[in-house]
Amino acid sequence: MVLILTAVYLVVAVPFKVMSVIPGFADIRPVLMLNPVYGIFFGIPGCIAFAIGNLIGDLLSDSLRWSSIGGFIANFIGPFLFYVYWNKISKTPFSLRTGKNLLKQLCVTVVTAVAETIIITPMVELSYPEVSSILFAKTVMLNVSVFPIVLGIPLMILMQEELHFTPKPFSKKKNALR
Amino acid sequence: MNRLQANLCLICVTLCWSTEVIIFACIPDDVLPFATSFITSAIAAAILAACFFRRIAAEMKRAGKEILLRCLLLGVLKAAYDIMFLYGLKYFDVSTGAFTFSITVVVLPVVLLTMRKSVDKKTWISVVLVLTGIVFALGSSLAGTQVWGLVIMFIGCTLRALFFVKLNDFAKEHDSITLSVWISVVGAIISFAIWVILQPATFGAIPWSGTVIAGLFIYAYFIVAFAQTLNVFAQKRATAAGATIIYSLEIVFSLIWSAVLPENLIDRVIPSPFHVIGALFIVAGSLIEIIDFNAIRRVKSRHE
Numbered sequence: 001m002v003l004i005l006t007a008v009y010l011v012v013a014v015p016f017k018v019m020s021v022i023p024g025f026a027d028i029r030p031v032l033m034l035n036p037v038y039g040i041f042f043g044i045p046g047c048i049a050f051a052i053g054n055l056i057g058d059l060l061s062d063s064l065r066w067s068s069i070g071g072f073i074a075n076f077i078g079p080f081l082f083y084v085y086w087n088k089i090s091k092t093p094f095s096l097r098t099g100k101n102l103l104k105q106l107c108v109t110v111v112t113a114v115a116e117t118i119i120i121t122p123m124v125e126l127s128y129p130e131v132s133s134i135l136f137a138k139t140v141m142l143n144v145s146v147f148p149i150v151l152g153i154p155l156m157i158l159m160q161e162e163l164h165f166t167p168k169p170f171s172k173k174k175n176a177l178r
Numbered sequence: 179m180n181r182l183q184a185n186l187c188l189i190c191v192t193l194c195w196s197t198e199v200i201i202f203a204c205i206p207d208d209v210l211p212f213a214t215s216f217i218t219s220a221i222a223a224a225i226l227a228a229c230f231f232r233r234i235a236a237e238m239k240r241a242g243k244e245i246l247l248r249c250l251l252l253g254v255l256k257a258a259y260d261i262m263f264l265y266g267l268k269y270f271d272v273s274t275g276a277f278t279f280s281i282t283v284v285v286l287p288v289v290l291l292t293m294r295k296s297v298d299k300k301t302w303i304s305v306v307l308v309l310t311g312i313v314f315a316l317g318s319s320l321a322g323t324q325v326w327g328l329v330i331m332f333i334g335c336t337l338r339a340l341f342f343v344k345l346n347d348f349a350k351e352h353d354s355i356t357l358s359v360w361i362s363v364v365g366a367i368i369s370f371a372i373w374v375i376l377q378p379a380t381f382g383a384i385p386w387s388g389t390v391i392a393g394l395f396i397y398a399y400f401i402v403a404f405a406q407t408l409n410v411f412a413q414k415r416a417t418a419a420g421a422t423i424i425y426s427l428e429i430v431f432s433l434i435w436s437a438v439l440p441e442n443l444i445d446r447v448i449p450s451p452f453h454v455i456g457a458l459f460i461v462a463g464s465l466i467e468i469i470d471f472n473a474i475r476r477v478k479s480r481h482e
Binding site for chain 2 (some may be wrong): 011012014015016017018024030095097099102150151153155157158161162171
């Protein structure tokens with residue numbers, strides 16, 4: 001599963017490397033629409049695939065740097081936050097049929113974007129002081145919030161409502177422990 | 179998928195379409211639009227067919243020749259309006275040309291009426307607002323336009339409106355992915371035929387590079403495979419008129435991109451006040467179409 005998901009990530013991500021904002025550091029990344037999708041529908045394997053996919057993407061596009069460690073951690077935490085929210089925190093199961101649930105998804109996305117920006121930006125700032133950290137943080141924040149909202153939400157609606165994907169629950173073992 | 183979700187999907191489709199300009203910036207001008215259309219449609223059809231082979235086979239077994247004929251009609255209509263727009267846009271500058279696409283919103287309810295289909299009062303209000311927006315945005319730039327340009331764009335918009343009406347009908351009867359695949363296949367065949375006539379060297383005439391391949395690939399899966407399929411799914415729940423009003427937001431998104439994206443991705447244009455006012459009217463028209471006022475009224479009365 002992790003391999004397939006990583007491959008899908010790379011197929012979507014790599015071509016967009018031609019659209020760079022800060023060459024080698026920040027680009028326009030519609031692949032981030034998969035951030036909530038991997039977390040909610042595929043659980044931990046999805047989170048791992050998302051983080052590995054990001055790392056391999058950096059490697060393939062010749063932008064593997066020390067800050068990629070921060071990128072790896074942030075790209076695991078991003079989908080994981082969606083997974084945790086809809087399984088542990090939200091009182092209703094994942095569904096984007098109502099305005100209320102859409103608003104919840106929107107809020108989680110913003111929280112995720114803030115978390116990822118806080119993790120990645122200091123790593124880049126410490127390793128490469130010549131890179132404008134404000135522009136970098138803005139790009140990360142926009143990428144991680146805009147794409148999961150404008151592309152990710154419709155994709156999840158399509159997957160759940162029409163292609164009949166079901167959100168991944170926490171494992172039975174853990175549920176039994178709860 | 180409920181109506182709210184369908185509208186969200188249509189907004190997403192419109193947003194994807196509006197990024198065409200950014201993606202096209204990766205493809206050199208000497209690559210013919212028919213070449214781009216053939217390659218991207220073929221790749222998209224192949225991706226979708228590979229992912230949903232069983233589903234497509236089942237629908238083909240159920241619907242048989244009927245779905246092929248319907249997709250042929252849709253493919254021909256799409257190719258026809260694409261060609262009209264291609265030649266019509268030569269009479270306009272970029273921003274004015276983009277606003278003329280939105281004329282479809284005005285033409286579509288008329289097409290629906292001629293086909294004896296009803297149009298909601300709410301839709302008419304939205305149409306008037308969007309039309310006001312277009313007039314505001316085009317304003318003085320229309321005065322210097324040649325009549326032929328407008329005539330070609332008007333025919334293109336009429337064909338596009340007919341395409342949306344038919345797509346909306348067919349989407350309610352057939353599997354969305356199968357429709358999307360066959361529309362892409364027909365589009366690819368027509369584009370290839372024209373490409374061969376205009377540029378017999380075909381693939382040999384394309385200045386291949388990593389950027390060109392990336393641009394074509396992005397267009398194929400992002401605009402054709404993803405946006406087109408999402409559009410067909412959303413059409414199952416939306417009305418043709420409602421969907422077209424939402425599509426008119428494309429110009430609003432394009433204005434935003436040209437104002438906010440960095441210069442290495444797009445030619446930056448600061449929109450004029452008329453463009454901004456026009457865009458606001460279009461947003462207002464779309465909001466009236468998207469918001470379900472009856473549902474809000476029902477909720478209010480329940481609380482009372």
